[in-house]
Amino acid sequence: MMRRVMMTGGVMLTLLSATAPAQVAGQARPQARTAAPLPATQALFDSYVRSGKMPGIVAAIGLPGKPAMFVSAGRTGVEPNAPAVTPDSLWRVYSMTKPITAMAAMMLIEEGKLKLDQPLSDIYPAYKQMRVLTAPDASLDSRPATKPITIRNLLTHTAGLGYSIVTKGPLLKEYERLGIVPFAANAQVEAQVRPTRPANLQQFAERVATLPLIAEPGTKWSYSIGLDVMAAVIEKVSGMPFERFVQTRLFTPLKMNSSYWQVPASAANRLVSNYTFLGDNLVPVDPAARSVFLQAPSFPYGGAGLVMSARDYDRFLQMLQNGGELDGVRVLKAETVGLAMSNLLPQGVTYGGVSGSTGGSAGAVPTGYGAGGSVTLADTPGGPGKGTYGWGGAAGTVAYVDPTRHLRGTVMVNYFPADKYPLRRDLAAALYQDMGQSRP
Numbered sequence: 001m002m003r004r005v006m007m008t009g010g011v012m013l014t015l016l017s018a019t020a021p022a023q024v025a026g027q028a029r030p031q032a033r034t035a036a037p038l039p040a041t042q043a044l045f046d047s048y049v050r051s052g053k054m055p056g057i058v059a060a061i062g063l064p065g066k067p068a069m070f071v072s073a074g075r076t077g078v079e080p081n082a083p084a085v086t087p088d089s090l091w092r093v094y095s096m097t098k099p100i101t102a103m104a105a106m107m108l109i110e111e112g113k114l115k116l117d118q119p120l121s122d123i124y125p126a127y128k129q130m131r132v133l134t135a136p137d138a139s140l141d142s143r144p145a146t147k148p149i150t151i152r153n154l155l156t157h158t159a160g161l162g163y164s165i166v167t168k169g170p171l172l173k174e175y176e177r178l179g180i181v182p183f184a185a186n187a188q189v190e191a192q193v194r195p196t197r198p199a200n201l202q203q204f205a206e207r208v209a210t211l212p213l214i215a216e217p218g219t220k221w222s223y224s225i226g227l228d229v230m231a232a233v234i235e236k237v238s239g240m241p242f243e244r245f246v247q248t249r250l251f252t253p254l255k256m257n258s259s260y261w262q263v264p265a266s267a268a269n270r271l272v273s274n275y276t277f278l279g280d281n282l283v284p285v286d287p288a289a290r291s292v293f294l295q296a297p298s299f300p301y302g303g304a305g306l307v308m309s310a311r312d313y314d315r316f317l318q319m320l321q322n323g324g325e326l327d328g329v330r331v332l333k334a335e336t337v338g339l340a341m342s343n344l345l346p347q348g349v350t351y352g353g354v355s356g357s358t359g360g361s362a363g364a365v366p367t368g369y370g371a372g373g374s375v376t377l378a379d380t381p382g383g384p385g386k387g388t389y390g391w392g393g394a395a396g397t398v399a400y401v402d403p404t405r406h407l408r409g410t411v412m413v414n415y416f417p418a419d420k421y422p423l424r425r426d427l428a429a430a431l432y433q434d435m436g437q438s439r440p
Contacts, residue, residue, distance in 0.1 A: 037069045040433035044426055045073035053421050055282065056085035056272060060314040060410040064321055068314040068410075077273040078282060087311040088258055090271040091412040092286075092293065094183075094304045094393035098227040100316060101302035102155050102372025103332065103340060104246050105230050109151070110336045113237050116344070119148040120159075123233050126209035132160065133212045137169040142212040149217045154226040154233070155371045156344050160213030161224040165394075166354075171214065178207055182228040182301040184293065186274075186286040194298055201242055201299045205232035218346040223354050227372055231302025243300040251312075253329045254319055258309035261300045263293050271307065274395055275415040285416065304394070310412045313399055317408040320389070320401045341389040341401070343368030343375050379404060394418070 036042040038061070045057050056074030068087070075082040076089055083089075108114040121128035127149055131142035145160070153159035162171050164181050175181065179197035182204065184190055198204040208229055214222060235242040243261050251259050263271050271293065274286040286292060293307050315326060320341065324332030332340075345351060351369045365384060366377040373391040376384045385404025392398040396418035399410040413423070 036071070038071050038431065038434045040430040041071050041427065042073070044430040045071060048421070048423070048426075049074035052280075052282070054413055054415060054423075055082070055275070056089070056413075057423075058085050058087060058089060058091075058310040058412045059427070060087065060310045062314055062318055062321070062408045064406050068311070068318075068408075070310065076271070077284075077288060078275075082273075083269065085272065086270075088270060088309045089412070090258060090260070090263060090267060090307050090309055091397060091414050092274055092393070092395050093306050093308050093313065093397050093412075094395055096308075096313065096391055096393040096397050096399055097301065097306040098303050098372040099389075099391055099399075100246065100250065100306065100372075101227045101231050101234070102370075103316075103320075103337075104234050104242075104250060105151070105155060106336050106340045106371055107249055107332060108234060108237055110333055114151055114233070116152045116155075117150050119150055120154065120229075120233070121148060123236055124205055124209060126206055130160075130209070130217070131212045132216055133171065133214055136171060136214045140170045140174070140212060145213060145216060147217045147219070151230075151233070152344055152346065153217050154230045156346070156349075156369045157221055157224045157226050158218055158346055158349055159224060159226050159229075160215040160217045160220070160222070161208065161226050161229065162211070162214050162222075163224045166223050167214065171212065174211055178211070180204070180208060180211070180225065182225060182299075183304045184297060184301070187290060187292045187295070190292045190295070197298045199298060201232040201235050204299060205229050205236075219349065221345065221349055221351045221369060225303060227303040228301055231300060234302075241300075242302065246300075250316070250331060253331055254315050254326050256308075256312040256315050259312045260293070260307045261305050262296045263291070263307050265294075268294060270309070272414050277415065277417065277420050282415065310410050313410045313412075314408065317390075317399055317401050317410065321403070321406075321408050340371035341373075341375060341387060341403070342370055343377060344371060345369050392418070396423075398424070 048054055055078050056076055058072040060068035060070055062068040070087040072085050075084055109116055130145040132145050134141045134143055149159045164175050181193050198207050231242045234245055238245050271288040271291055273284050273288040275282040276285045319326040320337055323334030324330055324337045345368055351367055365380050368375045368377050370389055373389050376386055376388040379386045385402045387404055388400055388402040390400030396413040396415055401408045
């Protein structure tokens with residue numbers, strides 16, 4: 001549920017070029033503070049919380065080789081006794097899971113266990129004879145596909161796969177009937193969908209292969225379950241459960257100690273509540289105390305399954321910013337990171353953005369698509385530098401790495417719809433003020 005995040009998120013990051021202070025904020029509290037590293041941003045966050053626009057918010061802004069500067073305000077819920085949010089509060093990042101799954105896949109590509117243009121049917125023969133809908137919104141009539149789905153297609157949403165949040169018509173009903181809904185909203189919805197959902201990642205991948213495609217593979221960008229299928233590929237090719245692969249190859253070496261598919265009881269007090277708006281009123285949709293993320297998922301959703309802290313997501317971004325290394329630990333080669341953060345779309349395919357209800361990006365910035373995230377194709381005055389890579393989440397989170405401006409940024413909130421208030425526009429203005437710059 002994000003809109004225009006590439007343009008406005010990039011603007012936010014651009015502000016931190018050259019003159020950003022290097023000091024690191026402590027774990028900010030909603031009470032009065034002294035010596036805030038970004039005072040206008042702090043004042044903005046405080047005003048948003050004070051006026052009831054959101055219960056809590058945390059941002060992490062980082063320069064190369066520097067720990068993040070954290071700015072936070074508010075609490076983990078609307079209750080007056082809810083804990084203050086900190087850099088270690090836990091947020092549903094939803095589609096910001098996709099870049100993490102994609103980088104896990106890039107590890108296998110780097111090791112030669114996968115190839116970028118390898119057919120998916122090499123791993124799952126059931127994908128060898130896919131069919132393509134002839135009238136996607138009207139019927140399930142189909143014809144044989146003439147191109148194979150490749151690993152590149154899964155990483156870039158060009159496989160022709162659907163997605164329950166964007167697919168319409170008869171195919172959507174088939175996705176729902178077969179439980180192809182790798183997404184957790186709350187405990188009530190989960191109780192309804194879990195009986196039909198596949199029990200594990202391998203069943204999920206095999207079941208997806210029985211459904212027709214919305215487009216010929218490699219011919220169209222369409223937001224999809226591609227990264228969820230990619231999680232199954234990682235699991236099968238590595239010979240290791242997907243969640244264990246991510247934990248041992250990414251989270252543990254990067255000291256990302258607050259990233260979970262299931263929030264353990266020991267960390268439950270750090271989980272924020274998720275809300276939806278009815279008019280201007282916040283209504284809890286997934287209260288922290290009984291959150292669906294306290295339960296084990298049917299399987300780890302590679303496209304939307306993680307709960308993370310701002311500190312952890314910043315460490316992931318810092319690794320990308322450093323070309324695959326963090327604190328002396330290398331998890332990817334610099335050339336692999338460069339490839340992942342480049343435009344990987346098949347020849348002739350363009351990316352035009354997605355709607356505000358999906359967690360992605362849209363806007364006027366010329367943009368391509370890399371491994372699990374969008375990539376800007378040119379420098380934009382007052383906006384993202386060329387090569388800015390990142391993605392957003394359905395509950396308002398957003399994260400980017402800008403290799404041209406040499407900075408990174410993460411914003412954590414949890415509410416639907418993400419564009420209820422112009423947070424990103426207001427944040428850009430506050431950061432301009434903090435940097436001593438005037439808006440163009």
